[in-house]
Amino acid sequence: MNRKTLSLADWQQQAGKSITPTPSSKEALVYSTDTGKIVAEKPVKAEGQAYADGKLRLQRQTKKRGGKAVILISGISGSQDELQGVCKALKQVCACGGSVKDGAILLQNDQRAQVEAALHKLGYTTVWAGG
Incomplete structure (x- = not known):
């Protein structure tokens, strides 16, 4: 049993392969100690989009909220900052919590008359949607 052992360098030479790795492009860069942490x-953030008729849709929802009612206001066109401003004004009038998500305003209350009156004061036309 006379077996000849071959080193990796010899095998690569015989196969015609280079020992040095080829540099990869920056697009395929996964980790690098040269540039530090790569931040995605x-x-x-989603902006609000208006409906064709120009009216805001007010909808009362309790689904997946433990039976607690929220009012969803959609149809306000504008940037995220404008939506935040309208949300803040409505929260102050209704004395409740709320947030802006996916271009719509969520208010944590069931004060339909106050919400509708506050939006009319701000110059919006509203219509109730859903049951």
Whole structure:
């Protein structure tokens, strides 16, 4: 049993392969100690989009909220900052919590008359949607 052992360098030479790795492009860069931590870009927040008739849709929802009612206001066109401003004004009038998600405003209350009156004062036309 006379077996000849071959080193990796010899095998690569016989196969015609180079020992040095080829540099990869920056697009395929996964980790690098040269540039530090690679930070992914933050997603752009959704802006509100108006409906064709120009009216806001007010909808009372309790689904997946433990039976607690929220009022969903959609159809306000504008940037995230404008939606935040309208949300803040409505929260102050209704004395409740709320937030802006996916281009719509969620208010944590069931004060339909106050919400509708506050939106009319701000110059919006509203219509109730859903049951």
